[in-house]
Amino acid sequence: GDSVTQMEGPVTLSEEAFLTINCTYTATGYPSLFWYVQYPGEGLQLLLKATKADDKGSNKGFEATYRKETTSFHLEKGSVQVSDSAVYFCAFFTGTASKLTFGTGTRLQVTL
Amino acid sequence: DTEVTQTPKHLVMGMTNKKSLKCEQHMGHRAMYWYKQKAKKPPELMFVYSYEKLSINESVPSRFSPECPNSSLLNLHLHALQPEDSALYLCASSQDKQGHTEAFFGQGTRLTVV
Secondary structure, eight states: OOEEEEOOSOEEEETTOOEEEOEEEEOSSOOOEEEEEEOTTSOEEEEEEEOSTTOEEEETTEEEEOBTTTTBOOEEESSOOGGGOEEEEEEEEOTTSSOEEEOOOEEEEEEO | OOOEEEEOSEEEEOTTOEEEEEEEEOSOOSEEEEEEEOTTSOOEEEEEEETTEEEEEOSOOTTEEEEEEETTEEEEEEESOOGGGOEEEEEEEESOTTSSSOEEEOOOEEEEEO
C-alpha cells in the first residue's frame, strides 16, 4: 500500500549546519509530493511541493527534489537557524483518493 | 490568501457536553478535511467533504459528526466524548479531491476532554 518513510528523529544540529531529512515513498503512480512543517503548538504549514519527476521545490532556503528512480524526496537546507526548530512531515495524496499519506514526522532541534 | 481559519483555538469540555469546532476558508477550495493529531504523531484523516458532500468517513465514532453548510464552512459537532479524544483537531482544504494540488491547514483546535 501507499506509505512514506522518514528518518527517525530527533535531529539535533548547531546553527548554520547543513540539514538533510530523508523521505522515501511507496505510491501508485506519480503523485505530487509535499513537505509540511509544524512549529510547536501550531497547525501544519506547507513548506514546499513538487508535482512531477525531477521537479525541485524550494521555499525559505529549503529544497527537495522529486526523484522517481529512487522514490525519494529528501529535504535539505544549507544553513539552519534556531527558528527552523519544528517537526517536518513528508506527504502525498494517495492515488485518486483524498487521503494525505504522512510520514511519521522528523523533529528538528537547532541550537546556538 | 491561503488561510484556513479554525475556531476556537482551545476547548475544554466535559464528557456530557456538546460543542462544535468551526473551520472556514475563502480560497474557493471544493474539498475540505478534518484530521485528528495526537502528540508526537502525524495527522490522521477523519472526514473528507467534496463539493459539500461527505465523501470519506474513516470509520470515525458517531460521537463526532461533521457538517458542511456551504463551500466555505466546515463544522465538527462533538457529543459525549471520551478523555482519549483529547487531541489537536486540524481542518484543511484543497482545490479538489484528486490530489493534484496541495492542502492548506488551519492552526487547529486543541481539545481537552475532562
